[in-house]
């Protein structure tokens with residue numbers, strides 16, 4: 099454990115109760131800053147997630163020449179340069195822990211004749227960038243990367259970009275979004291196909307900013323997305339809904355701590371993000387959505403979550419992209435369920451903030467849970483209760499830290515998490531919010 103690590107301990111807690119105001123959606127927050135920085139005029143953003151990942155994106159957008167101003171909590175203004183108007187940053191761009199911020203920004207600059215150097219923390223410097231950089235060369239961009247595809251990356255945007263027709267083979271919204279952003283400054287129509295449906299916030303927001311985006315379902319599954327280049331984006335206000343990937347932690351805590359009853363209002367309910375809630379309901383979870391409404395081109399609703407007895411289920415592998423960040427907390431719910439929960443189709447979990455599959459399995463085993471590792475997933479043997487009492491290694495992964503703290507709220511013995519500093523990358527108020535609901539989380 100590094101000297102400056104911040105270990106925490108979570109203990110069996112009384113029923114959780116109250117209202118959990120989780121922070122703004124991370125995916126939408128990154129995109130609002132980036133599109134705002136590429137648009138003409140001033141975009142007002144409210145409810146922006148003020149966490150390290152998003153603040154690094156704000157700094158990068160600023161470094162490319164846009165005016166990015168914070169007016170108050172979650173209230174930001176971005177005055178963009180127009181598509182193709184970005185200038186060369188004065189310094190290296192450090193994206194910290196954020197795959198989304200760095201990959202989307204690579205796309206956003208790749209068709210403008212500027213050069214930038216991208217780096218990040220020890221976790222991000224292990225993550226594959228070739229999946230974005232290689233297709234960006236088809237637009238005319240050039241790059242140098244460590245060992246072929248790792249940060250630090252030097253990216254030189256194309257002086258005379260060309261549009262592309264490209265099949266994306268990984269189920270990654272980050273790759274899709276990077277290429278859509280690059281397409282904005284490439285003359286002509288770029289067409290991308292992807293065999294799996296991944297989150298579509300970029301497409302939705304591009305339309306709101308005035309880009310010509312067309313989406314076509316493919317007969318073999320998946321979809322084709324076309325966007326016209328030399329786009330003119332016009333500033334629009336963005337109201338960021340609350341993050342379902344953050345809501346997942348208090349929601350599962352409420353399910354497993356007996357007697358709990360929580361309300362989690364204003365949560366983004368885009369169907370490509372709600373795989374966890376669908377799965378939990380199939381497991382028997384009492385989660386009720388009320389007041390569904392549209393806000394800024396996205397569905398939003400209020401959740402009521404009550405403690406429930408859960409049954410193990412088989413999670414359809416094709417659901418993985420709609421809950422890719424939620425497997426750590428689903429595995430925790432599965433440990434408290436009765437019977438096995440089978441999760442497959444999780445290759446992408448190997449290249450997240452940590453090898454998440456390995457980190458989840460190690461954490462479960464530390465807590466005394468029986469789990470079988472598969473090539474592309476795992477089977478968690480739920481026994482209705484969890485012994486707990488172990489220490490979990492987070493491997494610089496915020497979601498591993500939060501998931502196992504939630505486990506400790508209902509396990510027979512406390513759970514220790516070796517370092518919780520990374521929680522600040524996505525959910526800085528996690529500890530305060532959870533304590534406010536009654537969670538026994540304390541310094542270890």
Ligand code: S3P
Nearest residue numbers: 125198269270271272422423446
């Ligand atoms: C994100 C997409 C997902 C997700 C990440 C956010 C996005 O990554 O894990 O936290 O905002 O596009 P992939 O699309 O690469 O799986």
